[in-house]
Amino acid sequence: MRPVAAVAWAELLRFLRDRSNIFFVFVFPMLLVFVLGSTFGGAGTQGGVRVVGESGALRDALVAQLESQDLSVRMADEDEALEQVSRGRAAAGLILPDGVEEAYARGDRIELEIVPTSGAAGLAMRQQVATAVETLQLDRAALGALTQRGIEAPAAEAALDAARGRVTPSRVTVRDVDDVAQAFSGVGQFEVGATSQLLLFVFLTSLAGSSTLIQARREGVIARSFSAPVRSGQVLLGQTTGRFAIAMFQGLYIMIATTLIFDVDWGDPLLAVLILACFGAVAAGAAMLLGSLVDNEAAASGIGVGLGLVLAGLGGGMAPLEIFSDTLRTVAHITPHAWAYDAFADIQRRGGGMIDILPQLGVLLAMAAVVLAAGTWSLRRSVERSL
Amino acid sequence: MAGDEDQVGDTRGAVDDVLVVDGLSRRFGELRAVDEVSFRIAPGETYGLLGPNGAGKTTTISMVAGLIRADAGTVRVAGQRMSPSHPQPKRHIGLVPQDLAIYPELSARENLVFFGRLQGMGGADLKGRVQEVLELIGLADRAKDKSKNFSGGMKRRLNIGIGLLHEPHLLILDEPTVGVDPQSRNSILESVERLSTAGMAVLYTTHYMEEAERLCDRIGIIDTGRIQAEGTRDELIRLTGGVDQIRLAGTGDLTHAIESLRELPAVEQVDHDGLALRLTVHGAPTAVAEIVTRATGAGMSLADVEITRPDLESVFLQLTGKALRD
Numbered sequence: 001m002r003p004v005a006a007v008a009w010a011e012l013l014r015f016l017r018d019r020s021n022i023f024f025v026f027v028f029p030m031l032l033v034f035v036l037g038s039t040f041g042g043a044g045t046q047g048g049v050r051v052v053g054e055s056g057a058l059r060d061a062l063v064a065q066l067e068s069q070d071l072s073v074r075m076a077d078e079d080e081a082l083e084q085v086s087r088g089r090a091a092a093g094l095i096l097p098d099g100v101e102e103a104y105a106r107g108d109r110i111e112l113e114i115v116p117t118s119g120a121a122g123l124a125m126r127q128q129v130a131t132a133v134e135t136l137q138l139d140r141a142a143l144g145a146l147t148q149r150g151i152e153a154p155a156a157e158a159a160l161d162a163a164r165g166r167v168t169p170s171r172v173t174v175r176d177v178d179d180v181a182q183a184f185s186g187v188g189q190f191e192v193g194a195t196s197q198l199l200l201f202v203f204l205t206s207l208a209g210s211s212t213l214i215q216a217r218r219e220g221v222i223a224r225s226f227s228a229p230v231r232s233g234q235v236l237l238g239q240t241t242g243r244f245a246i247a248m249f250q251g252l253y254i255m256i257a258t259t260l261i262f263d264v265d266w267g268d269p270l271l272a273v274l275i276l277a278c279f280g281a282v283a284a285g286a287a288m289l290l291g292s293l294v295d296n297e298a299a300a301s302g303i304g305v306g307l308g309l310v311l312a313g314l315g316g317g318m319a320p321l322e323i324f325s326d327t328l329r330t331v332a333h334i335t336p337h338a339w340a341y342d343a344f345a346d347i348q349r350r351g352g353g354m355i356d357i358l359p360q361l362g363v364l365l366a367m368a369a370v371v372l373a374a375g376t377w378s379l380r381r382s383v384e385r386s387l
Numbered sequence: 388m389a390g391d392e393d394q395v396g397d398t399r400g401a402v403d404d405v406l407v408v409d410g411l412s413r414r415f416g417e418l419r420a421v422d423e424v425s426f427r428i429a430p431g432e433t434y435g436l437l438g439p440n441g442a443g444k445t446t447t448i449s450m451v452a453g454l455i456r457a458d459a460g461t462v463r464v465a466g467q468r469m470s471p472s473h474p475q476p477k478r479h480i481g482l483v484p485q486d487l488a489i490y491p492e493l494s495a496r497e498n499l500v501f502f503g504r505l506q507g508m509g510g511a512d513l514k515g516r517v518q519e520v521l522e523l524i525g526l527a528d529r530a531k532d533k534s535k536n537f538s539g540g541m542k543r544r545l546n547i548g549i550g551l552l553h554e555p556h557l558l559i560l561d562e563p564t565v566g567v568d569p570q571s572r573n574s575i576l577e578s579v580e581r582l583s584t585a586g587m588a589v590l591y592t593t594h595y596m597e598e599a600e601r602l603c604d605r606i607g608i609i610d611t612g613r614i615q616a617e618g619t620r621d622e623l624i625r626l627t628g629g630v631d632q633i634r635l636a637g638t639g640d641l642t643h644a645i646e647s648l649r650e651l652p653a654v655e656q657v658d659h660d661g662l663a664l665r666l667t668v669h670g671a672p673t674a675v676a677e678i679v680t681r682a683t684g685a686g687m688s689l690a691d692v693e694i695t696r697p698d699l700e701s702v703f704l705q706l707t708g709k710a711l712r713d
Contacts, residue, residue, distance in 0.1 A: 006504035010490060010497075017492040017533070220488035224549075227452040227482040228505035229474045384455060 003230040007238025012245045014212050021205075029201045029254050033262060036193030048072025049129060050081035053096025058104040058136075062094065065132035071125075085115050091125035092116040107144070190262035192320055195344045198254045199279070199337045200308070200317035205250045206243060206283035207304030213239065213291030213379070214300050222383050236376050243287045247280030267347030271354060275347070278361050279340040281368035288375025292382040316341035339363045404429050404463075405479070405556045405588035411450055411460035420446045422612040424460070428557065433579065433589040435603030437596065437699060439709075443612035444592040445485070448559050451590065452482045465556050478506065481555035485562045487542045488549075491535030495526045495545050498534055499552055506553040516552060524548040540571035547578065558582060559590045564598065576602060596699040608703055615706045624697045627705050630655060631671035632695040633678060636663040640686030647685040651677060663691075671696065 015021065048071055053059050066073050076084070081093035093115040103110050114129050116122035139160060146156035216222050216239075225235045255272060258264040266272040290307075294300040312318050315337025321329055332338040343360035346352030406428040413421040421443045428434040436444045450457045453469055462469040467476035489498045499517040503509075508516065521527040524544040529537070534545055543563065550558055560579065564572040579602055583589050593599055599606050600620055607617045616626055635644075641664065645657050648666060653674035656667040664682075668674050671694045683689060695701065704710060 002507065002509065003505050006501055010493065010501045013497070014490060014492045216490070219491075220484050220486040221490060223454055224482060224484055224488035224502075225505055226454045227477060227480060228502070229477040229507060230505055231474055232471075 003225075003228065003234045004238040004241055007225065007235060008241035008245055011212070011239065011242025012249065015209055015246045015249070018212075024208075025201070025205055025250055026253065029197050030257055030261065032200075033190055033193045033197050033254075033258055033264075036197070037190035037262060048074065048090060049125065050074055050076040050084055050090045050093045051096070052076055052078045052081050052093060054098075054101060056101030056104070058101050058110070059096055061136050062096075062132060065136055066094075066129065069128055069132065071128060082115060085117055088117055090117075091122055092129055094129050107140075190258060190264050191348060194254065194258040194262065194264040194266075195341065195348065196312075196317050196320070198251055198276070198344075199315065199340055200312040201254060202247050202251045202276070202280060203283045203286070203311060203317070203337065204305065204308035206247045206280075206287040207290055207308045208301050209243070209246055210287040210291030210294075210304055211297040211300045213243075213287065214295065214297045217292070217379075217382060218295070218297075222379075226383070232380065236379060239379065240284060240288060240372060240376060243284035244280055247283040247287075248277065251276040251280055265348060267344070267351075268353070271347045271357060272344070274361065275340055275343045275357065275364075278364035278368060279336055282336040282364055282371060285368055285371030285373075285375045288379055289371055292375060292379035295382075311335045311337055314338075321345075336364055336367050339367075405432075405465055406434075406451065406590065407461075407463040408447075408451060409461045409463075411447060411462065412458050413446055413450060413455070414458055420612050421450065421457075424607075424609070424612070424614055426607050426614065426617060428588045428590060430556070430588050431583060431586045432604045433583045433591055433602050435599040435606040436590070436592040436609050437594065437599045437603075437606050437703070438592075438609035439594050442594075442609045444594075444609060445561055446612075447609070448482075448561055448590060448592060452480055452559055453477050454482075478553065479556040481550035481553065481558045483547050483550035483558065483560045483563055485565055487546050489534050489542065489545055492533060494531050494533055495521060495537075495548075496530040498545060499549060502549045503552050508553060516554075520548045520552050523551070539566075540568065540574070543567055543571055543575065547575065551582075555587075557588045557590065561592050562594070563591075564593070564595065596703075599699055606699065608699070608706060610703075610707045610709075616702070620699065623699060623702045627697045627702055629669075629697060631668050631697065632701070633666040633668050633671050633675060634663050634691075634693040634695070635666065635678070635682055635687070635689060636691040636693075637682070637687050637689040639688040644682045644685040644687040647681045648678060651681060654678065 049066055051059065051063060051066075051073055052075075063073050074090075076093075078093075078095060081090065081095070084090040085093045095113040095115065097111065097113065100110050100112065112133060114126050116126040142160055143153070143156050146159065147153055151159070222235065222239070225238075226232055252273070255266055255276070259266065286307075287304075290300055290304055294303060309318075315321075315332050315335030316324075317337045321332055321338060321341055324332060329338075339360045343357040343364075346356045346360070350356070404427040406426075408427070409425050411421055411424045412419070424443070424447055426434060436447060438444050446455070449455045450460075451462050451464075451469075453462075453471075453474065456471060464476040465479040467473075467479075469476045490501065493501065496517055499520055500513060503513045503517060518527070521530050524547065526537075526541060526545060526548070529541065534542060537545065547560075547563065550560075563575050563579075567575065576598065579589060579591065583602070583604075589602075591598070591602055603620075605617065605619055606623060608615045608623065616623055618626075641659060645659060645664065648654050648657050648664070651674070653669050654666055655669065658665045664687075666678065668678070675692070675694060679689065679692060700710065
C-alpha cells in the first residue's frame with residue numbers, strides 16, 4: 001500500500017499547495033453559506049414572537065401567557081422585530097405602544113399591534129397572540145368581578161388559578177399544507193445552505209482539480225511512476241485515492257467549519273461522513289475521467305467549473321430540491337448531488353437513520369463504480385498514448 | 388513482455404550483463420515502431436542508442452523500463468526477466484525521461500521522497516539517501532524550495548537525481564540534454580561519465596552524434612525501429628570502409644578533371660553532383676595535395692576544397708541514406 005499512499009499523499013499535497021485554493025476551498029464556501037443563510041435561511045415558522053415595549057405588568061403577563069403556550073418569546077426593539085419578521089426569523093411581532101402599561105394599570109381599554117409573517121404559521125401565531133391577550137383581559141375581568149363581590153384580591157386570584165387548573169386547555173394545531181414550509185420546518189438558519197454548498201464545492205473542487213492530473217500526465221510523472229517496481233494498478237489506485245482524498249478534505253472542511261462557525265446540525269456525524277464518502281467517490285471518478293479525457297489544463301478547469309455548476313444547479317447544490325417542480329425534481333436525480341441532497345435531508349431534518357438512506361447510498365455507490373472504472377480505464381489509455 | 392516464464396541457458400545474459408534485450412518489438416497500429424531490437428549492456432558500460440527523432444529510441448527504452456508492454460521479445464535486468472506480473476526487476480532500473488517528470492508544486496526533497504517511496508524505500512534509509520542525492524546533484528541548499536522555482540539546469544539535475552535515488556544497476560537516460568544550455572549539458576555529460584566510471588551500466592539515447600562519440604562504449608544505430616548496426620565507434624566507422632570524402636567545388640573543364648582524378652591510386656570514386664566533384668578517397672590528408680594539383684592541371688578552377696573524415700554521422704548516412712537530424 002506504500003506506493004498507493006505515496007501517490008495519494010502527493011496529490012493531496014499538490015492540492016493544498018495551490019494558493020488559489022486558499023480562497024476557493026476555504027473562504028468562498030463559508031462566505032456563500034453565510035450569505036445564503038443570512039438571506040434565505042431562518043428559524044422559519046417556529047421562530048417565535050418578538051415583543052416590543054417597555055417593561056411592565058402588561059408585558060410580563062403577556063410574555064408569561066405566550067410562554068405558557070410553548071412559544072419562544074424574545075424582547076426586541078421595533079426595527080429589529082420588524083426586520084426579523086420580514087426575513088422570516090420570527091413568526092410574529094407584538095408591539096406594545098407607549099402608554100399602554102399605564103392604561104392597563106388603570107383598567108382602561110388597551111390597543112396592541114401584531115405583525116405576523118405571511119402564511120399559515122403567521123396566521124396561527126397571530127391567533128395565539130390574540131388569544132393570549134384575550135385570556136389576559138378575561139382574567140382581569142373575572143378578577144374585577146370577584147373583588148366587586150367582596151372577595152379579597154389574593155383569594156380571588158387563588159380561586160381563578162384553581163378554576164384554570166380544573167379546565168383542560170384546548171389545543172389548536174395548525175396543519176401547514178405548504179410542502180416547502182413543511183420540508184424546512186425546524187431547520188436551522190444555515191443548514192440548507194451548508195448542505196448545498198458542500199455538494200457544490202466537493203464536486204467543483206474535484207473537477208477543477210482534474211487539471212493537476214493532466215499536468216502530471218503531460219509532464220510524464222505518472223508514466224515515470226510506472227518505471228518503479230509497482231503494478232500499474234497501484235499507481236492508478238493512488239491517483240484515484242488522491243482525488244478521493246481531495247473531495248473528502250473539501251467536504252469535511254465544510255462540515256467541521258459550518259458546525260463550529262454557524263452551528264449547523266449535520267445529523268448523525270457518522271452517517272453524514274458516509275454520505276460524503278459516497279458522494280466524494282463519484283466526484284473523484286468524475287475528476288479522473290475529465291483529467292484523462294481532456295489534454296489541456298485550462299480547458300479542463302473551464303469544463304470542470306461549468307459542469308460542476310450545472311450539476312449543482314440541477315441537483316440541489318444551489319437551490320433546495322423542494323422548490324423544484326415534480327418533473328424537474330425527477331430530472332435532478334440524474335445527478336449525484338440530488339441523491340446526496342436527499343440523504344442529507346433525511347438525516348438532518350427527518351431524523352433518518354442508516355436504513356432510510358440506504359437507497360441513496362446505493363445509487364451513489366453505483367454511480368461511483370461507473371465513473372471510477374471509466375476514469376481509471378481512460379487514464380491508463382491516456383498515459384499509454386503519451387508514451 | 389511476451390511470455391512470463393523465465394528462460395535459462397543464456398548464462399551471460401543472466402549473470403554478466405546488467406541488461407539483455409532480445410527481439411523486442413512493438414507496433415502502434417500499422418506502424419512497426421520497434422522491430423526485433425536486441426542488445427546487451429555490461430556493468431560499467433555506456434551503451435548509446437543513436438538515431439533521429441522517430442527512430443524508435445523512446446519506445447525501446449519505454450519497454451525496457453516497463454512503461455509499456457512489448458508485443459514480442461524479452462528484457463532481463465540484473466539477470467531477472469521483466470514482466471507486467473513481476474515488476475520487481477524494475478528496482479534495478481533508474482529512469483531519467485526526456486521530459487522533466489517531477490512535481491513542480493513539491494520541493495526537491497519531497498519529489499525525491501515521493502519517488503523513493505514508489506521504489507519501496509522508507510524510514511531512515513530513504514531520508515539518508517535523499518540527503519546524499521541532494522548533495523550529489525548540488526541541491527542540498529535548495530532542498531525545501533518548490534521545484535517550479537528552479538532554473539532549467541536545476542530541474543534537469545533533480546530529474547537525474549530521482550533516477551539515481553535507489554542506486555540502480557542500470558540508468559536509462561532518454562535524450563537528457565535536449566533543450567539544455569551548453570553549461571548544463573556539459574555537466575550532465577560529466578555526471579554520466581562519472582557514473583559509468585563508478586561501475587553503473589548506462590543506456591543513453593540521443594540524436595547528437597558528438598554525445599554518443601564522447602560517452603558511449605558501444606553504440607546501436609537505430610532507424611525505423613531497427614538496430615541498423617552496433618559496435619564501438621571505431622567498429623562502426625570501419626563499416627563505411629574507412630574512406631574519406633573530398634569535395635571539390637569549382638568551374639572549368641570538369642570532365643577532364645574527373646578523368647584525371649580517377650587515375651590516382653588513393654581515389655576510389657569520383658562523382659559529379661552538379662555543383663561540385665565528390666571524391667571517395669583513402670587517406671585524404673596525405674592525398675589532398677596531389678588531388679588539388681591534378682584537378683587544377685586538368686583545367687579545373689577550384690573555389691573550395693572540403694575534406695570529410697568518417698564519423699558516426701557518415702556511418703548513419705551510409706546505413707540509412709539520410710542524415711541524423713532529418
